[in-house]
Amino acid sequence: MWQTILVGDSGVGKTSLLVQFDQGKFIPGSFSATVGIGFTVRVCVWVCMGVCACVQIQINQIGRCSAHSCPLSFPLLQNKVVTVDNVKVKLQIWDTAGQERFRSVTHAYYRDAQALLLLYDITNKSSFDNIRAWLTEIHEYAQQDVVIMLLGNKADMASERVIRRDEGEKLAREHSVPFMETSAKTGVNVELAFTAVAKELKHRAVQHPNEPKFQIHEYIESQKEKSSCCSYF
Numbered sequence: 001m002w003q004t005i006l007v008g009d010s011g012v013g014k015t016s017l018l019v020q021f022d023q024g025k026f027i028p029g030s031f032s033a034t035v036g037i038g039f040t041v042r043v044c045v046w047v048c049m050g051v052c053a054c055v056q057i058q059i060n061q062i063g064r065c066s067a068h069s070c071p072l073s074f075p076l077l078q079n080k081v082v083t084v085d086n087v088k089v090k091l092q093i094w095d096t097a098g099q100e101r102f103r104s105v106t107h108a109y110y111r112d113a114q115a116l117l118l119l120y121d122i123t124n125k126s127s128f129d130n131i132r133a134w135l136t137e138i139h140e141y142a143q144q145d146v147v148i149m150l151l152g153n154k155a156d157m158a159s160e161r162v163i164r165r166d167e168g169e170k171l172a173r174e175h176s177v178p179f180m181e182t183s184a185k186t187g188v189n190v191e192l193a194f195t196a197v198a199k200e201l202k203h204r205a206v207q208h209p210n211e212p213k214f215q216i217h218e219y220i221e222s223q224k225e226k227s228s229c230c231s232y233f
């Protein structure tokens with residue numbers, strides 16, 4: 001079982017990405033800010049036959065409220081099996097809180113992680129600017145050989161894009177990490193992000209002597225979907 005953690009600023013789409021990978025669908029609207037790892041607090045108020053308020057504290061659940069039901073829940077900690085070269089690779093995926101005030105809680109989990117998916121939002125410059133700070137933190141708290149993948153999420157939002165794809169590529173090159181743009185909404189590259197991580201982890205664990213070393217950058221380049229509409233302003 002390999003631990004994979006989703007990290008990045010609040011609102012970049014970590015939970016949405018996990019839901020897309022797990023359920024193959026996009027559920028619009030903000031999930032509750034995940035409080036640390038392992039539990040979620042949600043306070044929501046909506047108007048539905050009058051004013052209805054809901055306060056929710058859940059353990060190992062991502063809670064969100066909809067107009068029809070409260071809560072509609074998804075697992076926060078997701079176990080997924082990815083088949084890589086006929087080998088089943090188990091990923092235990094943790095969704096973390098992006099908010100600064102919960103950072104100390106997530107640090108504790110870095111050291112047990114084999115892989116980190118680091119997200120920014122292509123429509124949000126500060127989430128991109130903060131990637132360097134996230135990487136500093138990762139290098140401080142995570143294992144030295146942790147697999148890191150940089151993801152520019154919300155690639156479907158072409159008209160609101162403020163970070164060009166080549167800026168993401170450049171940042172990734174500077175830090176020698178693989179990169180791709182994803183969309184939790186359309187599903188573009190979501191499965192690939194997790195599969196590439198699973199492949200890298202599997203190859204590190206089971207390296208046959210005559211087998212060439214797995215090149216994650218090359219694999220991603222050959223597999224990723226680039227929507228020409230969204231590359232530049």
Ligand SMILES: Nc1nc2c(ncn2[C@@H]2O[C@H](COP(=O)(O)OP(=O)(O)OP(=O)(O)O)[C@@H](O)[C@H]2O)c(=O)[nH]1
Nearest residue numbers: 010011012013014015016029031034098154184185
């Ligand atoms: N258009 C579009 N919207 C997205 C995408 N991913 C997430 N969103 C929206 O962005 C908002 C934030 O998404 P979340 O998944 O809650 O973000 P998060 O990173 O888990 O946020 P925290 O739990 O606060 O750390 C929601 O309104 C989502 O519907 C995407 O790929 N495309």
